[in-house]
Amino acid sequence: MLHLASQSPRRRQLLEQIGVAFAVLQVDVAEQRAANESPRxxxxxxxxxxxxxxxASLDHAGDVVVLGADTEVVLDDEVFGKPRDADAAAAMLRRLSGRTHAVISVVWLVGAAGEQCGSCVSQVRFAQLDEPTIAAYVATGEPxxxxxxxxxxGRGAMLVEHLQGSYSGVMGLPVFETARLLRRFGIIPP
Known part of the structure; x- marks a missing residue:
């Protein structure tokens, strides 16, 4: 049985898209970058x-496997997390405007058979954004x-001039890499 250690609706959607049955777990993990820790x-x-x-939160009877994932935007070695408010969202969008940034997405599976991970790095180039465009996008609440x-x-697709890499990875769960791991753990057939 697969368990998704995430509340992300996008991750749930992507697992459903590939026909995987799973249960959702709520986990509380600190997301603080350590000094000298690379973004990846x-x-x-x-x-x-x-x-x-x-x-650790589960009874390990049967073929229990837990999927954990994280996705972050990185520009100039700075990890852009989730904005705390509208000002922070607008500041992030200003910095991304007209530039190419990396989106790092990593998936880990943990089960009785061990631990394995998969990852992908995508390059996303934003169009040059003016202040009215940034303000209108932030006002949608989507950021x-x-x-x-x-x-x-979502509407953020209108900001992206070019994508090189994994669309699903930028969404929050790289489907190709996830499916490969799920096959290794016997969750989906080869």
Whole structure:
């Protein structure tokens, strides 16, 4: 049985899209980047911490597997988390405007068979954004709860000039890498 250690509606949607049955777990994991921790190591650690916390909360009878994931926007070695308010969202969008940033997405599976991870890094280029465009987008409310203050699967798609990499990874769960891990754990057939 697969358990998703995430409350993200996007991750649930992407797992449903590939026909995977799962239960949702609520886990509480600190998301604080350590000093001298690279953005990629940070994202991987948080995803692993989520999977391990979910695993620790369960009865391990049967073929229980926990999926933990994390996705972050990175520009100039700075990890852009979720904006705390409208001003923070607008500031993030201003910094991303006209530039290419990385979106790092990491998935960990933890089960009786061990732990394995998969990851992808996508490059996203934003169009040049003027202040009215930024203000109008922030006013939609869509930037809140989203790393980097945008949702590529929503209105935020209008801000993206170019994507190189995984669309689903930018959404929050790289489907190709996730499916490969789920096959290894016997959750979906080869």
């Amino acid at each position: 190591d940070y994202v991987s650690r948080v995803a692993c911490d989520k999977a391990r916390a979910g695993w 809140f709860g989203k790393a980097g203050a945008y949702a590529i699967q």
